[in-house]
Amino acid sequence: MKEQYDVLIIGGGAAGISAAKTLWLSGCRSIAIIEHKPSLGGILLQCAHTGFGAGLDGRDYAETLLMDFPKDIPCFCSTTVIRLFPDRSALLSNGHIIRFRLLILATGCREIPFGSLPVTGTRPSGAFTAGQMQEMINCHHYLPEGPAVILGSGDIGLIMAWQLLELGLKVTVVEKESHMTGLPVNRARLTGRDICFLPGTTILEIKGMPSLSGVTLSDGRFIPCRLLLSAVGLLPQRELLEGRKIPDWILPAGNCSHIHSRIESVIKEGASTAVKVLSLLDRAPSI
Amino acid sequence: MKSFDVAVIGGGVLGCFAARNLMRYRLSVVLIETREDVCMEITRANSAIIYAGYDHHPGSLKASLTVRANSSFDDLSRELDVPFSRCGSLMTAYGEQGLSVLRKKLEQGQKNGIPNLRLISGDEAREIEPMLSSSVRYALYAPSTGTVNPWKLGIAAFENARANGCEILLNSPVVSLEKEGGQYRIETADKEIFSKAIINCAGRSAVNIQDMLFPPSVRIRLDGADFYVFDSRSSHPGLILFEETENGKGITAVPCTEGNLLLDSPPRPYAAEYATTSEGLSVIRKEASKLMPSLDFHNVIRSFGGIRVNPETSDGKDIRDFCIQRPEKTFWSLIGVKTPGLTCANELGTLLASDCASVLEAQQNPNFLPERKAIHCSADSPIICQCENIRKAEVQAAILRGAVTFDGIKHRTGCGMGTCQGSRCRYEIEHLLKEKERSHEGTI
Structure with missing residues (x-):
């Protein structure tokens, strides 16, 4: 492993791929990607729903993104960045230290965990975050058992409602607003489907131990269920900053910058961040 | 059918330490646990504190064991390779009523021989812990208080017992207990075991186990507590805080060895199995904001409910000291061990093991190895x-x-x-x- 690059990209999802391609096409050759999963593609690899590009599902879309990916860009997969140091270096999980001049942080986002919500009651098995279940079903062929309750009708909540319906589960979606909050495309996928939508309420208490038996809503109703998914929001994943302000040598891109609702805007931001990096590279100190 | 010198019933932190310390003698020991793993019930939800020992009456077993356990905890955590931090603690008071509690604890602590215990002003306390609110007027500073990872501690004792030859029976609820030919006959769901002595550390079921053989003498009352866990990256106090309010015990804040802040509520009535209650959680929010106004609850990542067992006499009077029942010479029960049970787990185990060894006339085991190593792995694993x-x-x-x-x-x-x-x-x-x-x- 070469130990220094002009630009290091952390995260091999859509934003990181797009930034790497843009840098390469502009003639920047001293770049590398670090990806903690075994292959590039990021969260796209767990998306079985269509709607990406010209109606592809996430996996096919990732494949098209990678079709013209320059083979000479070093990609360190199954590798995690453990820490960033102010001298512009990164400690990797394999013990190596990589030095760089500029860093593109394309680490994506993470789900707000269920435990952080003001929900009382037991902590049984059967409660997951929506993205976690999406990965389990689409990457690991897990077959969940219903009936299911999904908390939150944002995009991920609605996508998972559709997936669970496809698997034949009975699905209830609980939403504190008066309407579904996801994009029209994700609402449209549920049109005419047998789904129970409960607006204007939320989950107050979880029942059952050791297995989930149901949830109590703020209006007092009890909904029996064996699967509970939380889809209550995403947060940019910036743990590597350890709470510090973003220094001028780190440029966040994609969902790590802010939460995007469309893949196209993630890709666009990856590319525009790369352009910005190119303009900064002249002035950035050498290693 | 298998026969042992001693059967330890219950694989919580107490049972694991009883088993570990029995292995110091030439005894054949079996640890019998209902669940599929150890430390899955009461041990699972506790506040991870290694107390200094000022909470208990001088002369009580709790006082002497806590002080001894605290002073030897560096050695124990090194021996078992378990994360332990002697972070110290502040017991805080907002007014005169709280101050009188602090004074009583100081006096008790001094009688119990706790080192460097000091009653300090609110300003001094804020110098030690800047997150404390300006309304804190007094504090009792105990630099010897610490925090340990409770699961890793119990599991380390379990592994150490096993490595020294203790036999382990998991998934084995005890269904009946009889005396047969001078031995105990223990029937689990699928096995029959004989032993000469029994150490009963069955937590919530300890009374039921004892009552299988002996007339009822004590009972337990359950209550609970709620807990909040904060992200390890959020700002939190550097030492343990015990809040004393005008109405008695308030919340406890523990900066855990893993970097998370743990807040726990005062005892509240028992809820369903390990369930949290909105009352308990709202008490934590209210009191924590009073104690540390800058604490940000957006950083909460989990809440959970814990169970505490309180020993009582059969006519319903609280038993304040550790309740060790010995209905006959070869039978010990730890009934309703709550705070400071985690602190004293090794001391209680040592005590019971030495009693048991002397009754069974067992010699020291020269091959006993007290050390156990934690899991460490190389940097090439993803x-x-x-x-x-x-x-x-x-x-x-x-x-x-x-x-x-x-x-x-x-x-x-x-x-x-x-x-x-x-x-x-x-x-x-x-x-x-x-x-x-x-x-x-x-x-x-």
Whole structure:
């Protein structure tokens, strides 16, 4: 492993791929990607729903993104960045230290965990975050058992409602607003489907131990269920900053910058961040 | 049918330490646990504190064991390779009523021989802990208070007992207990075991176990507490805070060895199995904001409910000291051990083991090895838990050491305790567990 690059990209999802391609096409050759999963593609690899590009599902879309990916860009997969140091270096999980001049942080986002919500009651098995279940079903062929309750009708909540319906589960979606909050495309996928939508309420208490038996809503109703998914929001994943302000040598891109609702805007931001990096590279100190 | 010198019933932190210390003698020992793993019930939800020992009456067993346990905890944690931090504690008071409690604790603590205990002003307390609110007027500073990882402690004792030859029976609820030919006949769901002595550390079931053989003498009352866990990256106090309010005990704040802040509520009535209550959680929010106004509840990553067992006489009077029942010469029961049970687990185990060894006239075991090593792994294994940077090889080692559930992995490695609460690593870990299960089936 070469130990220094002009630009290091952390995260091999859509934003990181797009930034790497843009840098390469502009003639920047001293770049590398670090990806903690075994292959590039990021969260796209767990998306079985269509709607990406010209109606592809996430996996096919990732494949098209990678079709013209320059083979000479070093990609360190199954590798995690453990820490960033102010001298512009990164400690990797394999013990190596990589030095760089500029860093593109394309680490994506993470789900707000269920435990952080003001929900009382037991902590049984059967409660997951929506993205976690999406990965389990689409990457690991897990077959969940219903009936299911999904908390939150944002995009991920609605996508998972559709997936669970496809698997034949009975699905209830609980939403504190008066309407579904996801994009029209994700609402449209549920049109005419047998789904129970409960607006204007939320989950107050979880029942059952050791297995989930149901949830109590703020209006007092009890909904029996064996699967509970939380889809209550995403947060940019910036743990590597350890709470510090973003220094001028780190440029966040994609969902790590802010939460995007469309893949196209993630890709666009990856590319525009790369352009910005190119303009900064002249002035950035050498290693 | 198998026969042992001693059967320890219950694989919580107390049973594990009883078993560990019995192995110091030439005794054959079996540890019998209902669940699929150890430390899964009361030990699972506690406040992780190693108390200084000022809370208990001079002369009580609780006072003497706590002080002794506290002073030897560095050695114990080194011996068992368990994370321990002697972070110190402040017991805080807002007014004169609280001050009188602090004074009483100071006096008790001095009588109990606790080192460097000091009653200080609010300003001095804020110098030690800047997060404290300006309304704190007095504090009792105990530099010897500490915090330990409670699961890792119990599991370390378990592994140490096992390595020294203790036999382990998991998934084995005791269904009946009889005296037969001068021995105890213990029937579990699928086995029959004989032993000369019994050490009953069955937690919530300890009274039921004892009542299988002896007339009822004590009972337990359950109550509970609620807990909040904060992200390890959020700002939190550097030492343990015990809040004393005008109405008695308030909240406790513990900066855990893993970097998370743990807040726990005062005791509240028992709720359903390990369930949280909105009352308990709102008390924590209210009191924590009073104690540390800058604390940001957006950083909460988990809440959970814990169970505490309180020993009572059969006519309903509280038993304040550790309640060790000995209905006959070869039978010991630890009934309703709550705070400071975690602190004193090794001391209680030592006490029971030495009593037991003297009754059975057992010699010291010259081959006993007190050391146990934690899981360490090389840097070439990929990271499986991105929140806490835990490697796949650590998870695999935990499985080899006996973890059979995600919780078992969590207690041994810390996977799933971080910001995402296992949402990113859980499936891969479940997969590793299943792989192990399958390979095990293959060998049979």
